[in-house]
Amino acid sequence: MARRTGTRAGRREGAWQWSRTAHTRRVLLEAARDVFTEKGFAEAGVADVVERAGSSVGSLYHHFGGKTELFLALWEDQQNADEEQASSAVARARAAGQDDPLELFVAGARAFLEGSWERRDVGLLLLAGDGPPGFDVLRRGRSREWVRQNSVLLRAGESALDRLTVSVLTAVIGEARREIVVADSREEADKLIEAAIGLIRRLGA
Structure with missing residues (x-):
């Protein structure tokens, strides 16, 4: 029974991690949407996006790789x-x-x-x-x-x-x-x- 409980706990943990990752990506995308539509792609900066998202540069690069990938x-x-x-x-x-x-x-x-x-x-x-x-x-x-x-x-x-x-x-x-x-x-x-x-x-x- 302990093994099954551990498996269920692992699944719950995995689902929570996925949900958190999806939420972070969504917040960054919404921030990018606001910044890009306000400033245009060329004038927008990664710092603008992470500030709007309340996130970090590291998180943005982890989830997307950079400004170009965010735009795409x-x-x-x-x-x-x-x-x-x-x-x-x-x-x-x-x-x-x-x-x-x-x-x-x-x-x-x-x-x-x-x-x-x-x-x-x-x-x-x-x-x-x-x-x-x-x-x-x-x-x-x-x-x-x-x-x-x-x-x-x-x-x-x-x-x-x-x-x-x-x-x-x-x-x-x-x-x-x-x-x-x-x-x-x-x-x-x-x-x-x-x-x-x-x-x-x-x-x-």
Whole structure:
């Protein structure tokens, strides 16, 4: 029985350590989000982030490795949130009986654009072009993957016209996001979302 108790205690200790690590990472990421969006990547310093987080430079380097890695982790968080919001909307539309590829695409696009407004502070940062060396290469690679995923969702063929259509529809979402993150109000953002959805339906018809 003592061995089993020890195992349970070890598991509790491991879970506590994981929870503490996850909490520390989250606090550092939130602080980085505030500092980067206020100062931009180039002007922000590690000292600014750890001061905002109430942490230490050693802890930041332990969890992330440096300022660049913090920025990239923030970007990944944004990407994951965007993808989760869009894919969940598509799944709900399918569950409700929707099977039309364009309408499924619209459901995902609407959710993505709504999330762009909700996370507009990070969106502004990422669209400003102020990032670490090599970030543009990563972003272009993610954009190509985004087009590929949209092609699958739209059940597009292999013709040049199909490829062009998917690229244009994806570009509409990207350009709409640029306008949404600088909108003055939620009302203006909603109008931009509806305009983008209308354009997608016309171009995809």
